[in-house]
Amino acid sequence: MSLLKKTKRTAVYLLIRFVAWLFNVVPRRLAVYVGGWLGLAAWRLSGKDRHKAVRHLGLVYGDLISHRDKLRIGRQFFINSGKNIADVLRFKRHFASEIKPLIDAEGMEHFDAARRRGKGVFGVTGHIGNFELLAAFIQSAGYEVAVIGRELYDSRLDRLLTENRESVGLTNIATTDSPKRVVGWLKQGKVIGVLIDTDSHRVRGEFIPAFGRWSYTPVGQTILGLKTGAAFLPSVCLRMPGDRYRVVVKPMIEIEPSGDFDTDVYNVTLKCTQALEEIIRAHPDQWPWQHNRWRTRRTGSA
Numbered sequence: 049m050s051l052l053k054k055t056k057r058t059a060v061y062l063l064i065r066f067v068a069w070l071f072n073v074v075p076r077r078l079a080v081y082v083g084g085w086l087g088l089a090a091w092r093l094s095g096k097d098r099h100k101a102v103r104h105l106g107l108v109y110g111d112l113i114s115h116r117d118k119l120r121i122g123r124q125f126f127i128n129s130g131k132n133i134a135d136v137l138r139f140k141r142h143f144a145s146e147i148k149p150l151i152d153a154e155g156m157e158h159f160d161a162a163r164r165r166g167k168g169v170f171g172v173t174g175h176i177g178n179f180e181l182l183a184a185f186i187q188s189a190g191y192e193v194a195v196i197g198r199e200l201y202d203s204r205l206d207r208l209l210t211e212n213r214e215s216v217g218l219t220n221i222a223t224t225d226s227p228k229r230v231v232g233w234l235k236q237g238k239v240i241g242v243l244i245d246t247d248s249h250r251v252r253g254e255f256i257p258a259f260g261r262w263s264y265t266p267v268g269q270t271i272l273g274l275k276t277g278a279a280f281l282p283s284v285c286l287r288m289p290g291d292r293y294r295v296v297v298k299p300m301i302e303i304e305p306s307g308d309f310d311t312d313v314y315n316v317t318l319k320c321t322q323a324l325e326e327i328i329r330a331h332p333d334q335w336p337w338q339h340n341r342w343r344t345r346r347t348g349s350a
Contacts, residue, residue, distance in 0.1 A: 057201075061204050061205055067086075068137045068208075070082075071137045072138055072140070072141050072142070076134075076142065079135075079137075080135065080291050083132075083135075084127045084128075087126040087128070087130025087131065088126060088127050088130070091122065091123050097122075097338040098119070098122060100340065101118070101122030101337040101338045102118045102119060104337045104340065105118040105121060108259040108260070121333045121337065122337055122338065124333035125334065125335065125336060128177075128287050128334055131287065132178040132180075132287065136181065136212065137212070139180075139215050139216050140212065140215040143184060143216050148184075148185065148188055150291070151185050151285070151292070151294070152292070152294045152295070153189075153296075153297070155295075155296055155297030155299075156295075158281055162279035162281055162300055165279055166237045167235075167237065167278050168237055168238055168240070168276060168279070169191075169234075169278060169280075170240055170242055170269050170279070170281070171183070171186060171239055171240065171241040171242070171283045172242055172244055172280055172281060172282050172283065172320045173241060173243060173244075173282070173283050173284055174246075174284075174324050174328075175243060175246065175335065175336050176245070176284045176324065176328060176331070176334055176335050177285045177286040177334045178285045178287060178293060179241075179284070182241070182283060182284065182285035183213070183218055184216040184217075185295050186239060186241075187216060187218055191238070192236075192238040193217075193219070193238070193239045193240070193241060194218065194219035194220070194221050194240050195219070196222075196240060196241065196242050197220060197222065198223045198248075198250060199223070199224065219233075230272055231272060231275075231276055234272070234276045240269075241283075243266075244266050244269065244324070245265075245341070246266075247263065247340060247343045248264075249344070251268050252267055253265050253344075254267045254314060256321050257318065258325055259341070262346040264342075264343075264344035264346075265317055267317050271313055273316070274312055274316065280300060280301040281298065281299075281301070282301065282320055282324055282327075283295070283296065283298065284296050286327075296327065301320055303315045
C-alpha cells in the first residue's frame with residue numbers, strides 16, 4: 049500500500065474517531081442534527097451518487113415520479129443515513145437510556161413464535177432504515193443475536209464497528225467465517241441478522257426478481273436455513289417523524305416444499321425479497337438508491 053493511501057486511511061479513521069467522540073458528548077438532539085447536516089453535505093458533494101440515485105430510481109419508477117422527486121428521495125436518504133449513523137455511534141453510552149425508549153415495535157410476536165420452534169431464526173433485512181439499530185433492539189428484547197457482516201477495508205474501522213456492536217450485546221460473524229459457526233448458532237435456537245439487498249460476489253447468490261428486474265441476491269442464508277430448519281423473518285427498523293424509530297417484523301416466510309432443494313431456495317429468497325421490496329416502496333427515502341442493485345447482468349435479461 050502506498051504512503052498516500054495509508055495517510056488517507058489514517059485521516060479517515062481519525063476523523064471517524066473524532067465524530068464518534070463528538071456525537072457522544074453532545075445531546076442527542078444536536079448529534080442527530082449534525083448527522084443529518086453531514087448527510088446532506090455528502091449528498092451535495094457527491095455528484096456521482098446523485099446521478100446513480102436518479103438513474104436507479106428511473107429504472108424502477110420510470111416517469112411515475114418526477115426528476116425533482118427522484119432528487120428529493122435521494123437527498124432525504126443521505127440525511128436519514130447521517131441521522132442514523134449519529135445514533136449508531138452513540139450505542140456504547142446511550143443505547144439503553146436514550147435510544148431504545150424511542151423505538152416502537154410491531155410484529156415481535158413473530159419472533160416469539162419462531163423462537164419456540166427451537167431451530168434458530170434468520171432476521172432477513174437490507175440496508176433499509178437503521179439496520180444496525182434493528183439488531184441492537186432485537187438483542188435488547190431478550191434474544192441472542194449475531195450479525196453477519198463484511199469486513200471493512202481498514203482493520204481499525206472494522207474493529208471499531210465490531211466493538212460498537214458488541215457494546216450492545218451483539219455477536220459479530222464475518223462473511224469469511226466458516227458456515228459451521230452460523231449453523232452452530234442456529235442449532236442453539238438463536239437469531240442471525242443478514243442483509244440480502246446488495247449485488248455482491250463475495251457471497252453466493254442467484255438472480256431473483258426485485259423491483260421488476262433480475263437482481264443478483266445472496267442465497268447462502270436461505271441454503272443454511274432450509275438445511276437447519278431455521279425460520280425466516282423479514283424485519284426492518286424505519287426512521288419515523290420526530291427522530292423516532294419503528295421496528296417492523298413480518299410473519300415467517302413459509303413455502304410449500306417443491307421436492308427440489310434449489311427451487312425451494314429460490315422461492316424462499318424470492319418471498320424474502322418481495323417482503324423487503326414492499327417496505328422499500330412504502331419508504332423509498334430509507335433505501336440506498338445510489339447502490340447499483342442490478343450491476344450483475346443475467347444473460348439475456350433486460
